[in-house]
Amino acid sequence: MNRTLARSLPVAAIGVAILLPMFMGDYPLQVARNIMLYMALAVTWDMLLRSGQISFGIAGLFGLGSYASILAVVRGGMPGWLSIPFAGLFAGLAAFLIGFLILRLRHTYFSIVTLALGEIFRIIIHNMHDFSGGPEGIVVQQGIIFGGASRNLYWLTLAGLAVALLASYWFEKSKVRFALTAIRNNEISAKSSGVNIFRWLLLAFVVTSAIQGMMGGIFVMSYGFASPETVFSADFTLLPLAMALLGGIHSTVGPILGGLLLGLVSEWLKLQIPYGHLVVYGVMIVVVILFMPQGLLGLARKTMRAAGRNRK
Amino acid sequence: MTKLKTIGLSRRFLGLVAVNKVSFSMDEGEILGIIGPNGAGKTTFINLISGIIMPGEGKIEYKGQDITYMPAHERARLGIARTYQLIHPLENLSLIENVMVGSIFARGHSMREARRRAADLCGELGLKDLDRDTSKLTILEVKKMEIARALANEPEVLFLDEVMAGLNADETKDLIATVQRIARERKLAVGVVEHVMGVIRELTHRVIVLEAGELIAEGPYEEVSKNPRVVEAYLGGAA
Numbered sequence A: 001m002n003r004t005l006a007r008s009l010p011v012a013a014i015g016v017a018i019l020l021p022m023f024m025g026d027y028p029l030q031v032a033r034n035i036m037l038y039m040a041l042a043v044t045w046d047m048l049l050r051s052g053q054i055s056f057g058i059a060g061l062f063g064l065g066s067y068a069s070i071l072a073v074v075r076g077g078m079p080g081w082l083s084i085p086f087a088g089l090f091a092g093l094a095a096f097l098i099g100f101l102i103l104r105l106r107h108t109y110f111s112i113v114t115l116a117l118g119e120i121f122r123i124i125i126h127n128m129h130d131f132s133g134g135p136e137g138i139v140v141q142q143g144i145i146f147g148g149a150s151r152n153l154y155w156l157t158l159a160g161l162a163v164a165l166l167a168s169y170w171f172e173k174s175k176v177r178f179a180l181t182a183i184r185n186n187e188i189s190a191k192s193s194g195v196n197i198f199r200w201l202l203l204a205f206v207v208t209s210a211i212q213g214m215m216g217g218i219f220v221m222s223y224g225f226a227s228p229e230t231v232f233s234a235d236f237t238l239l240p241l242a243m244a245l246l247g248g249i250h251s252t253v254g255p256i257l258g259g260l261l262l263g264l265v266s267e268w269l270k271l272q273i274p275y276g277h278l279v280v281y282g283v284m285i286v287v288v289i290l291f292m293p294q295g296l297l298g299l300a301r302k303t304m305r306a307a308g309r310n311r312k
Numbered sequence B: 001m002t003k004l005k006t007i008g009l010s011r012r013f014l015g016l017v018a019v020n021k022v023s024f025s026m027d028e029g030e031i032l033g034i035i036g037p038n039g040a041g042k043t044t045f046i047n048l049i050s051g052i053i054m055p056g057e058g059k060i061e062y063k064g065q066d067i068t069y070m071p072a073h074e075r076a077r078l079g080i081a082r083t084y085q086l087i088h089p090l091e092n093l094s095l096i097e098n099v100m101v102g103s104i105f106a107r108g109h110s111m112r113e114a115r116r117r118a119a120d121l122c123g124e125l126g127l128k129d130l131d132r133d134t135s136k137l138t139i140l141e142v143k144k145m146e147i148a149r150a151l152a153n154e155p156e157v158l159f160l161d162e163v164m165a166g167l168n169a170d171e172t173k174d175l176i177a178t179v180q181r182i183a184r185e186r187k188l189a190v191g192v193v194e195h196v197m198g199v200i201r202e203l204t205h206r207v208i209v210l211e212a213g214e215l216i217a218e219g220p221y222e223e224v225s226k227n228p229r230v231v232e233a234y235l236g237g238a239a
């Protein structure tokens, strides 16, 4: 019975997610879009974490994809819809090149460099005035994709989330899981078992960066606007991280669960205390790391195991 | 036939020469003991051969091919496997998944094929209940898993770094028989590091003795154990 439930739950969730716009007004749809955007970022952050690498560069790649998309449209005349996969490709290619430099680094060094990377992208965009629009940002003159119809924008973001989920599922079900887990647990053992560590890290870094860039494309195409302060905002790094930690790391379900909860809570908080939501994320990260490092999923597993034991 | 050969292999750590101009060779089907007091350089020697660290000088040849500076994962694919003195189970993978890793990445088998082969290997080593967490295994089971993981590479040369350490007499006997059978059936060249001389006497065809990184003696155990330099190295180490 448990198994049929486990099978039907995702199907039901997908059904609800697709049909939601039929029953919702513009404001809730926009909230839902936001949450899905963060979920996708949270899942991709977790995918790289499965190899043991902690990235603080989500906002960097998200912002890079955002600008790749909007500049392709505004300066290159690319159709809006096409600029979204283009943003993914661009961020993926950038990650591929950067990967050769930074994927030899580990631990804090890797994390700090990914953080710096975002900062570098932001400063470059900031200073390329004539091309990028500089600090004031840049607007899509041709009008927003889908004429800004909120249902369509919702479905577009949902499609982005679906890409992230499919990639995460692939990471979980294929030999990618073996490679990344082996690397995370013990690189020396992994090498001795024939794992080409650099190659698998590069794969994880490129795939997750491409999806983060693509989400950036979806974001700017939905609003028709990008500025360094909005698309490179620390929110895009901290929130996904807090969501994944809260839900439970090293899984697909965890970041989704955490994203749903934290997304709803933060939306509510934003209305109560402006900027209060940021404090909540900070506190959340600390509390989760200190008291439930396995997140809600881990807590659920523990409770189920305890319940199972009591029944016996 | 010579499988593996080193010529003047050396490695220092800062001022310390951990392995000093060691030349040796290993033949197909041969079980070679590698002995010496604590800190003699045995583990470092295996690390050099398996590519975990790189040598300062000298040469390593595997089946006639120069592999001196080849990355570790490529050596694993070529057919060199090892276990670790300080065991490194992959704790987020189950018992059978630990064994599958070598099959997937060193051999390129599909996941299904890797699972089948891993199950066979575990069966051969007497491991049961293959979906367990590695934290649930006994010491003997962990040691067997380490051997199974190395064998999953389908190696031609295998190094066992103190796999018998921590086992009781019965378990040791069991594992000696297992290693002998595996080596015979696969025509493996096996390098065995052990501190218990009974194990070395029973298991090996030939031994090399390291002391302070240098190879000081070589030959059948019975012969080498009477060699005055070897006796002194051990007494000196014990005193």
Ligand SMILES: Nc1ncnc2c1ncn2[C@@H]1O[C@H](COP(=O)(O)OP(=O)(O)OP(=O)(O)O)[C@@H](O)[C@H]1O
Residues within 6 Å of the ligand: B013, B016, B018, B036, B037, B038, B039, B040, B041, B042, B043, B044, B045, B085
């Ligand atoms: N990574 C390293 N950095 C610095 N020194 C090292 C390193 N690895 C080994 N050594 C030193 O090299 C020497 C040889 O060590 P090694 O572990 O190879 O000895 P061993 O023969 O395996 O000893 P044991 O029987 O205790 O396992 C020791 O003095 C050790 O401290």
Ligand SMILES: [Mg+2]
Residues within 6 Å of the ligand: B042, B043, B044, B085, B161
């Ligand atoms: Mg040792």
